[in-house]
Amino acid sequence: MTEEFNVLEHELVPEHHLLPEKEVEKVLKQLDLGKDQLPKMRLSDPCIRALDAICGPVEEGMIVKIVRRSDTSGMSVCYRLVVRG
Amino acid sequence: MMVTGVTKRISAIKFAMLSPEEIRKMSATKIITADTYDDDGFPIDMGLMDPHLGVIEPGLRCKTCGKKVDECPGHFGHIDLAMPVIHVGYVKEIKKLLQSTCRSCGRLLLTGDQAQEYVNQRDRMEELTGDMFESSYISAESAKDAASRTTCPHCSAIQLKITLDKPTTFREEGHKLTPKEVRERLERVPDDDLVVLGIAPSVCRPEWMVLTALPVPPVTVRPSITLDSGDRSEDDVTHKLVDVLRINQRLRENRDAGAPQLIVEDLWELLQYHVTTYFDNQTSGIPPARHRSGRPLKTLVQRLKGKEGRFRSNLSGKRVNFSARTVISPDPMLSINEVGVPDAAAKELTVPIRVTDRNLAVAKELCSRGPAPEGPTYKPGVNYVIRTDGRRIKITDKNAETVAEAVEAGYVVERHLMDGDIVLFNRQPSLHRMSIMAHEVRVMPHKTFRFNLCVCPPYNADFDGDEMNLHALQSEEARAEAKVLMRVQEHILSPRFGGPVIGAIHDHITGSFLLTHKDSSFSREETMKILEKVSAAKLPAPAVKSPTERWTGKQLFSLILPTDLHMTFKSSICQKCDVCKKEKCENDAFVVIRGGQLLSGTIDEKALGAFKGRILDKLSRDYGSDASRAFIDKATKIAIGAITIRGFTTGIDDEDIPNQAKREIDDAMTQAMIKVEEHISAYRNGELEQMPGRSLEETLEVEIMKVLGKARDTAGQIAGRHLGLENSAVIMAKCGARGSMLNLSQMAGAIGQQAVRGERLSRGYWNRTLPHFKQGDLGSQARGFIKNSYKSGLTPSEYFFHSMGGREGLVDTAVRTSRSGYMQRRLINALEDLKVMQDGTVRNTASTIIQFLYGEDNIDPARSVQGDAVDVDDVLLTVLGDTGELIAQIQEKGVVSYGIQDRDMLETPEDPESEDETEFDAGGGEEG
Numbered sequence A: 001m002t003e004e005f006n007v008l009e010h011e012l013v014p015e016h017h018l019l020p021e022k023e024v025e026k027v028l029k030q031l032d033l034g035k036d037q038l039p040k041m042r043l044s045d046p047c048i049r050a051l052d053a054i055c056g057p058v059e060e061g062m063i064v065k066i067v068r069r070s071d072t073s074g075m076s077v078c079y080r081l082v083v084r085g
Numbered sequence B: 001m002m003v004t005g006v007t008k009r010i011s012a013i014k015f016a017m018l019s020p021e022e023i024r025k026m027s028a029t030k031i032i033t034a035d036t037y038d039d040d041g042f043p044i045d046m047g048l049m050d051p052h053l054g055v056i057e058p059g060l061r062c063k064t065c066g067k068k069v070d071e072c073p074g075h076f077g078h079i080d081l082a083m084p085v086i087h088v089g090y091v092k093e094i095k096k097l098l099q100s101t102c103r104s105c106g107r108l109l110l111t112g113d114q115a116q117e118y119v120n121q122r123d124r125m126e127e128l129t130g131d132m133f134e135s136s137y138i139s140a141e142s143a144k145d146a147a148s149r150t151t152c153p154h155c156s157a158i159q160l161k162i163t164l165d166k167p168t169t170f171r172e173e174g175h176k177l178t179p180k181e182v183r184e185r186l187e188r189v190p191d192d193d194l195v196v197l198g199i200a201p202s203v204c205r206p207e208w209m210v211l212t213a214l215p216v217p218p219v220t221v222r223p224s225i226t227l228d229s230g231d232r233s234e235d236d237v238t239h240k241l242v243d244v245l246r247i248n249q250r251l252r253e254n255r256d257a258g259a260p261q262l263i264v265e266d267l268w269e270l271l272q273y274h275v276t277t278y279f280d281n282q283t284s285g286i287p288p289a290r291h292r293s294g295r296p297l298k299t300l301v302q303r304l305k306g307k308e309g310r311f312r313s314n315l316s317g318k319r320v321n322f323s324a325r326t327v328i329s330p331d332p333m334l335s336i337n338e339v340g341v342p343d344a345a346a347k348e349l350t351v352p353i354r355v356t357d358r359n360l361a362v363a364k365e366l367c368s369r370g371p372a373p374e375g376p377t378y379k380p381g382v383n384y385v386i387r388t389d390g391r392r393i394k395i396t397d398k399n400a401e402t403v404a405e406a407v408e409a410g411y412v413v414e415r416h417l418m419d420g421d422i423v424l425f426n427r428q429p430s431l432h433r434m435s436i437m438a439h440e441v442r443v444m445p446h447k448t449f450r451f452n453l454c455v456c457p458p459y460n461a462d463f464d465g466d467e468m469n470l471h472a473l474q475s476e477e478a479r480a481e482a483k484v485l486m487r488v489q490e491h492i493l494s495p496r497f498g499g500p501v502i503g504a505i506h507d508h509i510t511g512s513f514l515l516t517h518k519d520s521s522f523s524r525e526e527t528m529k530i531l532e533k534v535s536a537a538k539l540p541a542p543a544v545k546s547p548t549e550r551w552t553g554k555q556l557f558s559l560i561l562p563t564d565l566h567m568t569f570k571s572s573i574c575q576k577c578d579v580c581k582k583e584k585c586e587n588d589a590f591v592v593i594r595g596g597q598l599l600s601g602t603i604d605e606k607a608l609g610a611f612k613g614r615i616l617d618k619l620s621r622d623y624g625s626d627a628s629r630a631f632i633d634k635a636t637k638i639a640i641g642a643i644t645i646r647g648f649t650t651g652i653d654d655e656d657i658p659n660q661a662k663r664e665i666d667d668a669m670t671q672a673m674i675k676v677e678e679h680i681s682a683y684r685n686g687e688l689e690q691m692p693g694r695s696l697e698e699t700l701e702v703e704i705m706k707v708l709g710k711a712r713d714t715a716g717q718i719a720g721r722h723l724g725l726e727n728s729a730v731i732m733a734k735c736g737a738r739g740s741m742l743n744l745s746q747m748a749g750a751i752g753q754q755a756v757r758g759e760r761l762s763r764g765y766w767n768r769t770l771p772h773f774k775q776g777d778l779g780s781q782a783r784g785f786i787k788n789s790y791k792s793g794l795t796p797s798e799y800f801f802h803s804m805g806g807r808e809g810l811v812d813t814a815v816r817t818s819r820s821g822y823m824q825r826r827l828i829n830a831l832e833d834l835k836v837m838q839d840g841t842v843r844n845t846a847s848t849i850i851q852f853l854y855g856e857d858n859i860d861p862a863r864s865v866q867g868d869a870v871d872v873d874d875v876l877l878t879v880l881g882d883t884g885e886l887i888a889q890i891q892e893k894g895v896v897s898y899g900i901q902d903r904d905m906l907e908t909p910e911d912p913e914s915e916d917e918t919e920f921d922a923g924g925g926e927e928g
Helices: A021-031 A046-055 B020-026 B088-100 B112-129 B132-147 B179-188 B191-196 B236-256 B261-279 B300-304 B310-315 B343-348 B360-368 B400-406 B453-459 B476-486 B507-516 B524-531 B553-558 B614-622 B624-646 B659-684 B696-721 B728-735 B741-748 B796-831 B872-880 B882-893 B915-927
Strands: A015-018 A040-042 A063-070 A074-083 B077-086 B162-165 B169-172 B175-177 B210-216 B323-330 B338-342 B350-354 B382-386 B392-394 B412-416 B422-426 B436-444 B449-451 B467-472 B521-523 B550-552 B567-570 B590-594 B597-600 B849-851
Touching: A015 A046, A021 A063, A040 A046, A046 A063, B020 B077, B020 B210, B077 B088, B077 B179, B077 B236, B077 B261, B088 B132, B088 B162, B088 B169, B088 B179, B088 B261, B112 B132, B112 B191, B175 B179, B179 B210, B210 B261, B236 B261, B261 B300, B300 B310, B323 B343, B338 B343, B338 B422, B343 B436, B350 B382, B360 B382, B360 B400, B360 B412, B422 B476, B436 B476, B453 B624, B507 B553, B507 B624, B507 B728, B521 B524, B521 B553, B524 B553, B524 B624, B550 B553, B553 B597, B553 B624, B567 B614, B614 B624, B659 B696, B696 B741, B728 B741
Parallel strands: A040 A074, B323 B449, B338 B436
Antiparallel strands: A015 A063, A063 A074, B077 B210, B162 B169, B169 B175, B323 B467, B338 B449, B350 B412, B382 B392, B382 B412, B422 B436, B422 B467, B521 B550, B567 B590, B590 B597
């Protein structure tokens, strides 16, 4: 298994989208939240590294939108703040 | 006394260390002598019991603040240590500091830029997260980075490797560093470099981690106790301080007298030992200090740590007043909302009543009854009266009248419990929220708490000696909140699985079964007896008029159902036939309720039972908790009525089977054993066909297990043929009241194979289970098969095997409870202060998001239908009537689909051949 493997394509990994700069404010306003109140994910997270390869450099302070299938509601959206580590 | 809202708010908590100067400054006195009391029993000045440290004896005054016992908080003293010693609590930090700073110049082993980079990183992190944990990682990282350098970037000194010899000895390349040297090094570290390591130098200089002065806690913290014999017994902490003082004294004398270096060092190490154990007597690597009796001393850390420590036992958990505890017993005549309280307890537990102009007369009347009103019926009296000036007056029979005279508006009267009061009722272990519920009081004679049997399942209570606790609520707010949120009827549906946890058990199920099964009918007299306790229901016309009037059980049961109830479901007695005959079911297992009339079917566990009752589920969901409570109360009474009319008993003769059947079972057993032998000889001769993925031995085991399993079932079936519904034990098993058909077949037929870890018994002696068998015997008898039944009795070896199997179960439960208890504690500690906010998000106390929407769907599981937000079948049935049922049936197997957002890369290609997929589409349609 030396072949490069994109974790985002695995069926158990939910969709990750990098939130464009313009939308960040909109989303935060809609949720009535500050950036620091969001759940976090690390820069070293395999999903972030995969995103980094696809849509350019991901930096600390950016927000990732995660869409996952949910047993209870069918589909659920959540946001995570990228932090160092 | 009116306190509303938050009066003081904590804005920040700062952790800092005590400097030696601070220790001396806050000290009321210096302690120099190890003696505590003189010959006359008075505390010695500058001893450990110095009167400057506070007062513990009543009547005396504190020499520092002049206050009396309970007013004086106690004052610290201090001991000046002859030589510095390391504080065990800080060894990790000291090690980190020594490793990351230069041995000669004391600077951090990072260049200015590198250090600045770490500081910047932390600032950025704090801005984004506000989480102290995260920034502590950065400090740890910078320390690690610095420790990895071998030369100082500031003075180019070569760094030597520093190791820690647990618990408190530091070595530099094998050479021992004395605490004094350690302290000198820490003193050299400049303030600016500490910031990089996450230490605030203004309140926390690292050299303070090496003690030169030891604070002595006030006597109030370590009170001595006077034994009956008049001897004084000192607290463990005092004992330890005496040790410290003694060695400190000797060390100082020796050092000052210029004793050899070796002796001084030995004493120094002894002092280090005593100071270490003074803090923590369970430090690994050193023997715990012991009491004269050999008991290890309980020093500072031991006071705080663990289940019996200050945190878990005194701060997280507290003892309360206004509570009672006694044995519980059942009372089916009480409503599920009620609890029977013994009158003796009711007279101890009180509720404060604020006297106003309007209730003045009542309050006076209560007061005049005194603390123990007499009379044939229970009347609440009063134990205490609190006057407007806050004075508390105890009421006695003598002063009752006079106090009652004086009562006026503004007084508070502490009245005994009376019928209708709201109290909390609890049984340990309190594993879920239904373990503590609000009940209404019914004061009763005798000495036990009593409640309706339907409430046993949520408390997991039985009456084999269980005790329960009761708490009388003390404020109007608490009572209102408890009544709205915690009343038993509000907890019929459990948030655990979205179904009822409160419901009929045991005899109630049997009773309703006997009432409604098939064509059971009752004469006028019997009907009256059954309905006696059920409030004013109008008796319907009898189902049979001649020769005598008879009412069917189904008619009677229908009386307690709401008149517009429509339901269809299968009973517990359902045989799960391939083709359901619906209303024409010969077992009467197809329940049809139309317009509140039970048309067909038997009411048993599936209808009324706790955890399963469909009617309870439907009622509490659609008709509300009041209707649901009323139904349960009536169902209890009607079921008890029915079972008392018919009478019900079970005995050992319920498992009697004819001799013919016994012979058949014997034959089946012999057959099975022969078959097992055949398998074994096939295995021995190498003729056994190996199963894929299994060794030959495993194949044999599987085959044998299969044969023996079948043999047990056959025995059960043979026995079952002679156990019909006329048999009480069978009735209980079939309707779900108690026991199972497996239990019965083990009593009447054969017990079957005993297993440990899912395998046949094999261990014990060398290659055999017991010395009664040959070595290597693989036969059924030798490996724990029991061909006898509980009734016919076991052979000695069978009995032994049965004990082996039984033991595994016992060990399992013991292990499981302790482990799950620990897991639950961890979970609760992690989740206890999360809450669902108004906007549906789940947040912690820092108001950061845990979940964007509670449970991702914002559904209260207690109001869900077995976890789903909407019961589609039920909706269809309501809207479409009986035709809706057909549709519901079709969708019965339908798989609830995931919602699908556009087409994402997670989507797996659909398989057109798969049968599930077609239903998947049908299910998915209504979601979008």
